[in-house]
Amino acid sequence: MEQTVTTAKAAEIVAIGYEGLRSYLKRGLLGSSGLMAPFVHRDSPAPDLSRVRAKWKRFGLVDLCLMRLAKQLIDLGLSFEQANGIASRDDVRKVFARDPRAAGTTLMAWPPYYDFILFAGDDLRHLPDRLAEAGDVALLVQLDRIAEHVRSEIDRVCEGEA
Template sequence: MGDFLHLKLPQVSSAQAAEIVGVGYEGFRSYLKRGLLGRVGMLPGFHRPGGDAHDDPAPRQKWRRFGFIDLCLMRTAKLLIDAGVSFEDANSVVSKPEMWKRMARDREPVDRYVLASPACGIHMIFDRDDIRHLPDRLAEARAHGAFTLVPLGDVQRYVVEMLAREVV
């Protein structure tokens, strides 16, 4: 069995990450300062006994290197925002631990989907096994107005392609 996809790919600088995500550098830094991805995929901080146990809710704002999973989730958030989903709702979708965990187990891009419909409170991930439920959830979301469907496999393939360009 091959390596996990995210372990085979390089990390990139903030400027390169902004380009891959599809926002300007200042916009990218603004997303991070606002807490994009929160602490998803990170271990809790270590604190000395009796010390302040507060973990920074926006730790990525200090980061200078970004990996595959971060880039995929940030690109997904950007696509949701471009479709009219608020930053807060987009961030709540991509900051879910189950989304990070699913991508961390991928050995290649996986065709899964995120359905976001803030009007009816739907933020669902559809894997291969769940795809049979997608038409019903789409009908439900359509009945409540606007919704956005993001093909995560396409996002993963895009990020892999962009990372390959960065390495060459």
């Protein structure tokens, strides 16, 4: 069974203050990423899932990796909305879900809208060409480093519980 942590421990692992993380969650951090849409009768209104994540009380490895990615993108100068737009994407979630170590995966984002591309495996050979096309500014984030950081922080923070 996957190890999960509380919001307070998640804040410590991701290196965001507790109130800051709660604020991000209320603003829609990770949106409905990782949630299966509920089945709704065709004549019934669909539920609003925009704030579902704010009600979560426990977070797993993938959630923590995505939160850390969002924090890192914000620290690199993206707005909350831009960073959350990237971290909330299912294709980014799948990188961490398929391979918890995100081995060799690099995310490249570039202004003005911070479009992004994921490079993994053989795709990494295309990275220099994409960097040249992006022009003067591009952000590169190694997702395996994020996964490594989160794993080590989970071990450190949860060490006393065992």
